[in-house]
Amino acid sequence: MRRIVVSMRGLAEGNNAVEIKGQNRGDEVGDMARALDKFRDELVRMQAAEQQKAESKDAELGNVVQQLSERLARLSHGDLTIRIAEEFPEEYEQLRADFNGSIDNLNATVQQVIDAASSIRSGAAEISQASDDLSHRTESQAATLEETAAAIDELTASVKSAAEGARNVEATVRDARQEAENSGEVVQSAVAAMSGIEESSNKISQIISVIDDIAFQTNLLALNAGVEAARAGEAGRGFAVVASEVRALAQRSSDAAMEIKALISDSSRQVGEGVDLVGRAGGALQSIVGQVSRISELVSEIAEGAEQQSTGLLEINTGVTQLDKVTQQNAAMVEEATAAGHLLNTDAGKLSDLVARFQVAGGSGAALAAPSAPAPAAMAPSAHGSDDWDLEASPVPAPAAAAHAADGNAARDLWQDF
Structure with missing residues (x-):
């Protein structure tokens, strides 16, 4: 009985090679020994089966680990076509999925x-x-705008100078018109003076005609006096001399009057021509005054237009300058972009x-x-x-x-x- 207990203790400690004695006995101890031997054989078979099952599990796990290891290695190289088509054991199937x-x-x-x-x-x-x-297009546009701004700036200065010149011309034309108007008044005064001279010449001519008539009548009287002195004979000789001298004086007066009349007639003719010429000059001056006035109006319009153009060009220049600045900023932004x-x-x-x-x-x-x-x-x-x-x-x-x-x-x- 003690030996059976020792054998049972050995089996309990995992010693499947322990010797079980007393199996040949025919009593209860022999039955217990034989039953214990069968139990040991069954335990050995069960342990062998467990070991085989464990080895099978280890093989399955190794296969799963190998499959995952191979695909993870391919994944590390960027291969994403690594789906696992082979089915895993049931306990690892969820891992594959x-x-x-x-x-x-x-x-x-x-x-x-x-x-x-x-x-x-x-x-x-x-x-x-x-x-x-x-x-590139923005740089070209910026360069073109810069050149345009410079050209408009020069054009603005030129138009401004032209406007100032037009204003100066307007003042000069205004002065010329004033001078022409003053000259017209002088010509009118000259025409009036020439008319007065003409009237005076006509009056002088009339006076000379009267003097000529007086000389003629004096000549006739002297002739009559000479005739009467001749009739008187020796007593009228002195009177005849006086009458002859008076007649000679009257003749000289008549000749001088005729010469003066001819001179005055010629002067009157020349004065008339001068009056006509001065009248024409006055008409020409009036026409010149009208033309100068028209020129002054046109120059004023030109000056106003030039000032408006100068103002407009100044605004355009300001706008182009601002546009040039904006374009330069855009060019910088485009460079950044x-x-x-x-x-x-x-x-x-x-x-x-x-x-x-x-x-x-x-x-x-x-x-x-x-x-x-x-x-x-x-x-x-x-x-x-x-x-x-x-x-x-x-x-x-x-x-x-x-x-x-x-x-x-x-x-x-x-x-x-x-």
């Missing part, structure tokens, strides 16, 4: 990132090219290079390595600095990637409209 679901979500997210990166890169290249073109466009293009190229590492289902991200626009230089600066981007440090969720793709398409559409 979760892994495939994660890969599907990651594949969809990266695909959206690739599409967004392609759209961003295309839009960035177009923006960069358009910014360059706009920069151009620089930003180049930085965006550089960053978009880097993003395309990063997502090109991923291999997704239905295509490869490496297609982004050959963009339609020229790729920027490798050492070009970017908005994120000159350091290389870290792929693992910048995960992008699927909704954010879709939003970025939509924003990139919208920005490209807006730029195309512009």
